[in-house]
Amino acid sequence: MVKLHEFQAKELLAAHGIDIPRGIAASTPAEAWAFAAGLRAPVVIKGQVFTTSRAALGLIRFAATPAETRAAAEALLGQRFGKFTVEQVLIEEQVEITHEFYLGLIIDSKRKCPVLLFSRVGGSGIEERAESTLRKEIDVLRGLSETEALEMCQQAALDPDQQAVIAAAMLKFYATARAYDARSAEINPLVVTSSGAVMALDARFSIDDYSVFRHPDLGIEIAREFDHPPTALEKIAWKVEKDDYRGTFYFIQMLEGFPKGSGVIGFHGAGGGGSMLNMDALLKQGFQVANFVDTSGNPPASKVYRAARIILSQPNIDGYFAGGSGVASQEQFHSARGLVKAFMDAPLNVPAVIRIGGNSEEQSIAILQRAAGVLPAAVEAYGRDDSPDTCAERLRELIAEHVPAPLPPRSRPQSQEPYSFETVTGGTITYDHALCRACESKVCVQTCVPKILSIVDDVPVLNITRENAKTGGCTECLACEVECHFLGNQGGFIHLPIPDLEGNDGNSD
Numbered sequence: 097m098v099k100l101h102e103f104q105a106k107e108l109l110a111a112h113g114i115d116i117p118r119g120i121a122a123s124t125p126a127e128a129w130a131f132a133a134g135l136r137a138p139v140v141i142k143g144q145v146f147t148t149s150r151a152a153l154g155l156i157r158f159a160a161t162p163a164e165t166r167a168a169a170e171a172l173l174g175q176r177f178g179k180f181t182v183e184q185v186l187i188e189e190q191v192e193i194t195h196e197f198y199l200g201l202i203i204d205s206k207r208k209c210p211v212l213l214f215s216r217v218g219g220s221g222i223e224e225r226a227e228s229t230l231r232k233e234i235d236v237l238r239g240l241s242e243t244e245a246l247e248m249c250q251q252a253a254l255d256p257d258q259q260a261v262i263a264a265a266m267l268k269f270y271a272t273a274r275a276y277d278a279r280s281a282e283i284n285p286l287v288v289t290s291s292g293a294v295m296a297l298d299a300r301f302s303i304d305d306y307s308v309f310r311h312p313d314l315g316i317e318i319a320r321e322f323d324h325p326p327t328a329l330e331k332i333a334w335k336v337e338k339d340d341y342r343g344t345f346y347f348i349q350m351l352e353g354f355p356k357g358s359g360v361i362g363f364h365g366a367g368g369g370g371s372m373l374n375m376d377a378l379l380k381q382g383f384q385v386a387n388f389v390d391t392s393g394n395p396p397a398s399k400v401y402r403a404a405r406i407i408l409s410q411p412n413i414d415g416y417f418a419g420g421s422g423v424a425s426q427e428q429f430h431s432a433r434g435l436v437k438a439f440m441d442a443p444l445n446v447p448a449v450i451r452i453g454g455n456s457e458e459q460s461i462a463i464l465q466r467a468a469g470v471l472p473a474a475v476e477a478y479g480r481d482d483s484p485d486t487c488a489e490r491l492r493e494l495i496a497e498h499v500p501a502p503l504p505p506r507s508r509p510q511s512q513e514p515y516s517f518e519t520v521t522g523g524t525i526t527y528d529h530a531l532c533r534a535c536e537s538k539v540c541v542q543t544c545v546p547k548i549l550s551i552v553d554d555v556p557v558l559n560i561t562r563e564n565a566k567t568g569g570c571t572e573c574l575a576c577e578v579e580c581h582f583l584g585n586q587g588g589f590i591h592l593p594i595p596d597l598e599g600n601d602g603n604s605d
């Protein structure tokens with residue numbers, strides 16, 4: 097889920113007809129002063145950071161004059177709260193309140209429907225009043241009806257003269273949440289002012305990750321929930337994930353700026369539960385993890401490759417550990433080939449332990465073990481019968497024995513007789529037909545998973561059009577480079593760009 101700032105949530109509500117106090121999101125004290133001076137009325141100043149209990153943290157202040165407004169904005173802007181810095185303050189007119197309500201919406205995953213929540217008492221402490229909060233399951237196809245909204249107001253025993261206006265606010269709120277694919281939303285408090293207006297005084301919206309692409313107007317840079325502003329690497333990882341719907345690649349950076357030798361590991365998980373088991377095993381060995389990564393849901397080898405390159409780009413990690421549940425149904429050799437290519441390209445300069453249990457486990461372990469001989473650091477591969485604890489302990493031993501011998505990233509080979517085509521994620525596959533002609537195995541053709549290669553005049557060529565290869569005919573299984581490297585004449589090379597990744601020389605644009 098992606099959270100919106102209060103001012104963004106209110107803009108959405110206002111666009112759907114719900115009144116909000118007059119206000120602006122100010123980035124400088126001067127902007128705050130200018131708004132208050134133009135308003136000629138007392139204002140409230142609210143720091144825009146993702147945290148609860150803002151009033152208790154001093155993030156909400158009141159000002160009677162433009163000078164006080166500027167001083168409050170100065171005090172808040174630039175302050176750090178947790179991992180966030182206040183970059184904007186919301187300056188709003190103060191309103192006189194006669195009633196406060198709570199209005200919320202959640203998506204109930206068990207019941208598979210939106211649930212509208214309403215309480216006749218709004219403001220802080222709504223969690224403690226959960227039992228008295230009314231809940232209404234909504235038919236997602238039909239939506240919230242006027243009758244249902246009115247019934248909820250009656251059930252809450254609202255004054256008869258309030259029922260119609262609050263029901264109308266409920267309908268607009270539901271329409272906003274629906275239009276923006278909210279996983280959760282709330283107006284707290286929804287108020288009636290002394291002039292009788294119904295207003296959203298505070299609001300929160302969390303948007304479904306998978307719908308972010310439908311709402312470019314929200315300007316969401318990364319469709320992921322973070323407890324910190326996204327790091328440069330998290331932005332790079334998101335670019336890999338956002339346009340490739342095959343499987344999932346989730347990357348969160350947990351530690352930065354640590355020195356070499358502090359026992360921090362680049363972590364590559366597969367599946368939520370399995371990842372947790374493996375991370376626990378690392379922690380038991382006294383390691384810390386630099387990052388959390390999950391590549392699961394049958395990702396192509398190219399996605400695993402890019403994930404591994406991003407993990408390895410973290411400076412000063414002491415080791416690399418990959419592991420999942422050990423019983424994955426997807427063919428593990430795709431992940432094995434993705435890892436092997438990443439380890440060759442980076443190249444790997446810390447010991448790596450890979451626990452790659454599941455379908456095609458033996459073949460996958462063999463692919464990884466075969467590569468161990470050509471890499472500058474140790475790689476060991478294990479299967480489902482080897483516990484995460486055993487694997488983590490083995491990594492500790494390998495790190496203790498490791499003698500660093502850093503090498504530059506692998507360069508892209510020069511082809512004498514290049515035959516090239518593009519892939520779906522902007523990659524380029526090149527076969528050097530001069531080398532291919534002398535290749536006895538032609539292993540690329542046998543191992544190409546979707547069988548899109550044929551031998552013509554003793555060299556491999558596509559048996560589909562280049563356009564078909566580019567639109568997904570080539571699944572980026574990486575076999576025609578990895579298998580060729582070990583069993584062929586090393587005539588195949590795949591260039592998979594990772595925009596903005598430093599040290600990506602062998603595979604940069």
Ligand code: SF4
Nearest residue numbers: 532535540580584587
């Ligand atoms: S295995 Fe490699 S060298 Fe041999 S034909 Fe295929 S791409 Fe060319």
Ligand code: SF4
Nearest residue numbers: 544570571573574576
């Ligand atoms: S051409 Fe075939 S072997 Fe090579 S990456 Fe594409 S699908 Fe895999």
